[in-house]
Amino acid sequence: MAKFSFRGGVHPVYSKEITSTLAIVKMPLPQKVVVPMQQHIGAPCELLADVEKIEKGIEVKAGQKLGDNKGFVSAPVHAPISGTVVDIGPYNHPLGMKINAVTIESDGRDEWDENIKPAGSLEDLSADDIRKIVREAGIVGLGGATFPSHVKLSPPEDKPIDVVIINGAECEPYLTADHRVMLEKTEEIVFGLKAMMKALGASEGIIGIEDNKPDAHKQVESMVAEEENIRVCTLPTKYPQGAEKMLIYVTTGRVVPAGALPMEVGIVNHNVGTAAAITQAIREGKPLVERVLTVTGSGVAKPANVQARLGTLASEALDFCGGISESTLKVVVGGPMMGLAQPSADIPVIKGTSGILALTDEDVYLAESSPCIRCAKCVSVCPMNLMPTSIAQASEHGDYRRAEKLYALDCFECGCCSYICPSKIPLVQWIRIGKNEIMKRKNK
Amino acid sequence: MVINEKLIVSSSPHIRSVESVQSVMVDVLIALFPAALMAVLLFGYRALLTMLIAIAAAMLAEAIWLRKSDIFSDGSAAVTGLLLALTLPAAAPWWLVVVGSASAIIIGKQVFGGIGYNIFNPALVGRAILVVSWGGHMAGDIWPSPQPFAFGYDAAVVTGATVLAAPEKAVTFSLPEMFIGNIPGCLGETSALALLIGGLWLVYKGHIDYRIPGGFIGTVFILGVLFGGGFYANIFMTGLFHVVTGGVMIGAIYMATDFVTTPVTPAGRLIFGIGCGLITMLIRLWGALPEGVTFAILLMNAVTPIIDNFTIPQRFGGVKKSA
Ligand code: SF4
Ligand code: SF4
Numbered sequence: 001m002a003k004f005s006f007r008g009g010v011h012p013v014y015s016k017e018i019t020s021t022l023a024i025v026k027m028p029l030p031q032k033v034v035v036p037m038q039q040h041i042g043a044p045c046e047l048l049a050d051v052e053k054i055e056k057g058i059e060v061k062a063g064q065k066l067g068d069n070k071g072f073v074s075a076p077v078h079a080p081i082s083g084t085v086v087d088i089g090p091y092n093h094p095l096g097m098k099i100n101a102v103t104i105e106s107d108g109r110d111e112w113d114e115n116i117k118p119a120g121s122l123e124d125l126s127a128d129d130i131r132k133i134v135r136e137a138g139i140v141g142l143g144g145a146t147f148p149s150h151v152k153l154s155p156p157e158d159k160p161i162d163v164v165i166i167n168g169a170e171c172e173p174y175l176t177a178d179h180r181v182m183l184e185k186t187e188e189i190v191f192g193l194k195a196m197m198k199a200l201g202a203s204e205g206i207i208g209i210e211d212n213k214p215d216a217h218k219q220v221e222s223m224v225a226e227e228e229n230i231r232v233c234t235l236p237t238k239y240p241q242g243a244e245k246m247l248i249y250v251t252t253g254r255v256v257p258a259g260a261l262p263m264e265v266g267i268v269n270h271n272v273g274t275a276a277a278i279t280q281a282i283r284e285g286k287p288l289v290e291r292v293l294t295v296t297g298s299g300v301a302k303p304a305n306v307q308a309r310l311g312t313l314a315s316e317a318l319d320f321c322g323g324i325s326e327s328t329l330k331v332v333v334g335g336p337m338m339g340l341a342q343p344s345a346d347i348p349v350i351k352g353t354s355g356i357l358a359l360t361d362e363d364v365y366l367a368e369s370s371p372c373i374r375c376a377k378c379v380s381v382c383p384m385n386l387m388p389t390s391i392a393q394a395s396e397h398g399d400y401r402r403a404e405k406l407y408a409l410d411c412f413e414c415g416c417c418s419y420i421c422p423s424k425i426p427l428v429q430w431i432r433i434g435k436n437e438i439m440k441r442k443n444k
Numbered sequence: 445m446v447i448n449e450k451l452i453v454s455s456s457p458h459i460r461s462v463e464s465v466q467s468v469m470v471d472v473l474i475a476l477f478p479a480a481l482m483a484v485l486l487f488g489y490r491a492l493l494t495m496l497i498a499i500a501a502a503m504l505a506e507a508i509w510l511r512k513s514d515i516f517s518d519g520s521a522a523v524t525g526l527l528l529a530l531t532l533p534a535a536a537p538w539w540l541v542v543v544g545s546a547s548a549i550i551i552g553k554q555v556f557g558g559i560g561y562n563i564f565n566p567a568l569v570g571r572a573i574l575v576v577s578w579g580g581h582m583a584g585d586i587w588p589s590p591q592p593f594a595f596g597y598d599a600a601v602v603t604g605a606t607v608l609a610a611p612e613k614a615v616t617f618s619l620p621e622m623f624i625g626n627i628p629g630c631l632g633e634t635s636a637l638a639l640l641i642g643g644l645w646l647v648y649k650g651h652i653d654y655r656i657p658g659g660f661i662g663t664v665f666i667l668g669v670l671f672g673g674g675f676y677a678n679i680f681m682t683g684l685f686h687v688v689t690g691g692v693m694i695g696a697i698y699m700a701t702d703f704v705t706t707p708v709t710p711a712g713r714l715i716f717g718i719g720c721g722l723i724t725m726l727i728r729l730w731g732a733l734p735e736g737v738t739f740a741i742l743l744m745n746a747v748t749p750i751i752d753n754f755t756i757p758q759r760f761g762g763v764k765k766s767a
Contacts, residue, residue, distance in 0.1 A: 007760070012459055096453075173459065245761065258761040329452050336458040343453050357458075365460035366452070370518070371560030373465055376708035377650070384760045389708060390752070407759045415457030422465045423560075429455035 004253050006246040008383040009238040010416045012173050012337065014212065015363070019296050019303045020176040024184055026307045027320050029110055033080050033311025034091050034348040035066060036101040040140040041147050042073035047088070047102070054102065058085050063113040063287050065138075066102050075148040075351075076138045079104055080289040080309035082111040092347045094314075094333040094340055101348070104311070116285040122195055125282070130199040137281035138288045138351075143167060143178075143242065143271035144334050146352035149278065152270065153199045155263045161200040165251055165269035166193050168209040168216065169235055169242030172335025175355045177292045178272050180305045182209065182216035185276045186223045192275030193230065195282055200268060205230040207272075208251050212237040239337060240414040244269060246383055258410050273354075288351060295321045299328035299358030308349050314356050315345035324358040329366070332357040337415040367424045378417035378427055384410050388417035392427045395434030400441065403434035411435065465559075469519030471649055475642035476526055476698065482625050482635035486590035487534035491631050497538055498529035501545035509554045520559050524548050527567035527698060530632025531691065531738075532574075534588050540578060544570040564745045565702045568738050575738070590626050590634065619681065622688045629690065636688040643697035652701040655710060659717020660696035660724075661687055667725040691737035692724065699737075705745040712748075712755035719744045 038044040045067030047054045054066050060079040068076040083106040090098035119125065119133055135150035155161050166189060170178040182189065193205045207224070209217045211234050224230045233251045235241050245256045247269060254265040262269060270278075273291060280286050289310055296303035301322025308317055314333065318324050324331070324345075332339040333353055349356075357363075378388040386407055394402040408431055417427040483491040502525030507515045516522060525545050532541060548570025556562040575582050617627050625635025632639070646652045668686030669679050676682045686692065691699075700706060700720050707716050720740045727736025 010461070012461070255761050257763070258759050260761070330454075330458055331451055332456075332458055336456075338456050339458065340456065341451070341453045341458065343451055359458055364452075364458050365462070367460070367464070370465060371558065373468075373520075373560050373703045374706070374708055375468065375651070375703040376653070376713075377463075379708050379710075379757075380650070380653075385757045385762075386759055387708060387756065406756060407762070410759045410762075413456070418455075419457045419459065420461050420463070422461075422463045422468050424460060424464070426455050428457065432455070 004250050005236060006238075006241075006249050006383050007385060008381045008416060009240060009246075010381050010419050011237075012239055012419060014173045014237075015296075016174065016176050016179070016212070018174070019294050019305055020179055020213075022176075022180075022303070022305055024180050024292050024305045024307050027309070027312065027317065029081060029106060029108065030309055030312045030316060032086075032103060032105050032313070033309060034101050034103050034313065035077055035080065035311045036091065036093050036099045036348060036350060037067045037077060038093070038099050039077060039146060039310070039350040039352065040075045041145070042075070042151075043069040043071035044099070045069050045074065045077050054085065054088070056085055056088055059083070059107075060085060060104060061111050061113040063116045063289060065287070073148055073151055075140050075150070076136065076287075078138055078287040078289050080311045081106045082109055083107040092344065094342065094347050094350060094353065096340060096342075116287075118285050119282050122191070122198065122282065125195075125198070127199045127201065130195050130282070133281050134199075134278055136287070137277070139274060139277050139281060140288070140351050141271055142273035142277060142291060142351065142354070144338070144352045144354050149270065149274055152263075152268045153196060155200065155268070159263045160266060161202050161263060161268050162266045163204045163206060163252060163268075164193060164196050164200060164202045165247060165267060166205070166207040166272055166275050167242050167247055167269055168207055168213075168220070168272045169247060170213070171210060171237075171239045171242040172337055172339075172354070173239070174296050174357055175294045175335050176296075177294045177305055177354055179213050179216055181272050181276055181292050182213070183219055186219050188276040188279040189220070189272050190223050190227070190230065191283075192270075192278040195278055196268070196270060196275070197229075202268070203229060206233050206251050207231075208233045208235050208247055210235045210237045210241055239416065240383060243383065243412060243414055258407070291349070291351065291353070293317070293349065293353050294355040296355065297328075297332075297357040298360040298362040299324040301325070310349055310351060312349045313345070314342070314347050314349060317349060317356055318345055318358060325360065327360045328358045329361060329364055330357070330359040332359060336363065337419065338413060365424070369425045370423045372423055372425055375422060377420045377422065381416040381420045383414060383416065384412065386411055388427045388431065389425075391434060392425065392430035395430045395437070400434055400437045403431075404438045408434045408438060465518040465520070468651055469523050471651055472523050472646065472698075473519065473526065475646045476523075476530070476632070478638035478641045479530060479632040479635060479694070480526065482638040483530065483534075483631040486592055486625060486634065487588060487631060488591065490534045490588070493538075494532055494534065494536055494541055494631060495526060495529040497541045498532070498545045499525035501525060501542045502528070502549050505546040505549040506554065509550055510558070518559065521549055524553070524566045524570075528570045530694060531567065531571050531630045533582070534631055536582075540574060544574045547573045560704055562704055563748075564742050565699050565705045568699055568742055571738055572742060589628055592626060619684060619688075622685070627689065630694075633691045633694045636693045639693040639697050646697075646701075652697070653710065653713045655713040656701045656706060656717040657696040659714045660700055660721045661692060663718045663721025664692050664725055667721065667729070671725070671729055673729075686725070686728070690728075690735045695724075695737035695741055696720070700741050700744070705748060707748050707751045707755065709752055709755040709757055711757065712751040715751055715755065716744055716748065719747075
């Protein structure tokens with residue numbers, strides 16, 4: 001049991017029971033995939049241009065690299081299926097803009113690139129080998145943050161890492177993909193954790209799981225029973241338990257300084273799906289070309305946890321789950337607390353897509369906002385200990401200097417404040433506007 | 445597949461708690477129920493009448509001012525009306541109640557811009573206006589002695605506004621009597637027990653922060669013990685006396701915790717509570733008036749923005765204020 005508890009947080013209706021008992025189903029090979037060149041935080045990929053030039057009309061194999069970037073904070077993208085490149089150009093992206101993407105039409109054969117082969121056993125791999133495999137496989141944080149994983153495995157000399165935390169909190173309501181991965185890919189997660197501990201020279205591994213997933217907890221616990229330096233930490237169910245800084249505090253008692261990265265306190269943390277992806281890259285040599293996501297919400301006829309090739313269109317994933325109802329008000333990529341509402345379902349599943357939700361008025365609360373009654377509920381739930389009402393107000397009045405003084409930049413947009421507000425004020429939206437303005441001024 | 449042409453693209457989070465301003469206000473009304481019940485048990489049907497008139501007048505004043513037909517609306521006017529009634533004497537004439545309620549809503553709240561924008565606690569503004577303008581009436585023969593379970597109203601049995609006016613006489617009341625509320629005073633302020641029950645429930649529901657009543661009551665008690673004087677042999681009794689008599693309980697639990705007019709930061713709330721307690725006791729012990737809760741809270745309301753500004757909490761992972 002966790003010794004610490006983070007401040008604030010909320011207890012939304014979790015709605016996880018819809019899909020938590022449903023085993024992962026593999027979606028059939030898609031006819032067409034759309035692969036954006038940006039699926040991570042950092043420098044966008046450029047299409048390969050030298051030996052194997054990626055251009056319209058060429059044939060590609062599954063797992064073949066399509067784009068890369070020499071920058072350190074970046075991750076290559078690969079072809080998720082074999083087939084023909086039929087288009088290259090801007091395409092709708094879950095981030096709400098058009099981003100350069102490669103469209104591949106399937107040849108139905110699912111032939112894999114011949115360079116894909118197992119990397120050998122973990123004992124024979126050096127720390128550098130592991131980092132290289134992770135980078136070449138294009139692995140990024142699958143929880144949704146999409147930070148390139150190899151960067152987290154390459155801390156600077158002066159920041160030794162002693163603890164690797166695997167995030168199995170899955171605190172976002174509705175989502176159960178990580179839960180299922182923990183149940184069905186338990187061994188891969190533990191192996192991935194060991195690989196990361198080796199790459200970092202870390203002495204301790206912690207797997208944090210919220211206590212609303214007792215079956216996953218039991219299963220992971222039994223898998224690590226023999227491991228001396230790996231432990232499972234039960235986390236009380238509270239949103240945002242899975243947020244990096246909260247998770248680190250609750251599992252280790254260490255406080256990541258404001259504005260700093262976890263490596264500052266000797267910690268690196270990765271999502272359970274990321275750990276499993278790393279295992280696949282080491283054991284089979286396969287790059288990251290598919291992931292598990294939850295397709296759910298009251299608007300979905302047959303909610304499911306699906307394993308889909310990246311680039312599969314959200315509309316197809318929703319169709320696979322029985323289609324969405326007429327009464328769907330919002331299509332959201334990610335969870336309901338932090339996910340992005342989409343203007344259309346014509347967007348590809350990318351590395352960070354943990355879920356696709358079709359929400360009706362049963363799920364979403366549409367209400368006019370009324371003036372702030374200063375109840376301070378937003379202040380009490382903010383896990384960063386900020387004053388959401390005051391930041392939002394400053395931002396609404398265009399007083400960005402005050403917003404900054406109130407630590408607007410420390411807000412990680414968890415949504416607790418907007419969630420709890422009885423006046424239904426879109427606090428996060430105002431704070432986000434304030435953050436953008438502050439950053440604009442800083443970059444000037 | 446079906447694609448709804450009108451997909452809504454709004455900011456996260458996409459789910460919201462079901463709590464609304466109205467549901468919170470209804471909770472406050474529920475929390476005040478024990479106090480209202482005690483008022484009727486102690487002061488009879490006149491208490492019930494006073495409360496009903498005050499609530500109706502407050503809701504009507506707001507509906508007329510805002511020209512809307514939804515009289516209950518967010519429920520805040522009903523709360524203001526009931527709170528005001530609970531601070532009035534049981535036999536206040538009906539017009540006094542109406543004037544108090546209407547001024548609470550209009551002068552205390554609407555002229556500032558309505559809910560969320562007022563600086564001072566509306567109910568206390570209403571009460572202050574009555575005290576200042578119709579002081580004679582507020583001090584006159586409208587303070588019946590409590591007559592438990594009588595339900596009637598005997599105009600002959602009148603008393604003073606509060607036992608605080610003559611503490612040495614108060615020794616005739618036992619502590620349990622004072623705690624349950626069988627003492628002279630305003631409708632809703634006498635029963636510490638009833639107020640406490642509602643208050644605990646509000647803390648449990650997360651609507652009020654224990655820091656405000658804690659700071660307020662704690663300060664009153666400590667100052668009562670230290671400077672309360674010697675009319676009880678036991679100085680702790682004097683401290684308790686100051687806590688359970690007059691408006692401290694209702695003020696600390698229901699007025700000083702008014703959302704709009706009090707600080708939003710945890711430290712600010714503690715300071716606010718302590719400040720209220722301090723001013724209350726300054727007035728009671730060294731001021732010209734027997735009671736000081738109303739003006740203590742109104743004064744602290746005025747400095748609320750300043751308190752908020754000086755108590756910005758340290759962010760998670762932050763170091764001592766520097767940047
Ligand atoms: S929760 Fe909403 S109403 Fe309450 S203080 Fe925050 S912004 Fe204001
Ligand atoms: S201010 Fe930011 S960090 Fe705090 S609750 Fe709101 S969204 Fe979360």
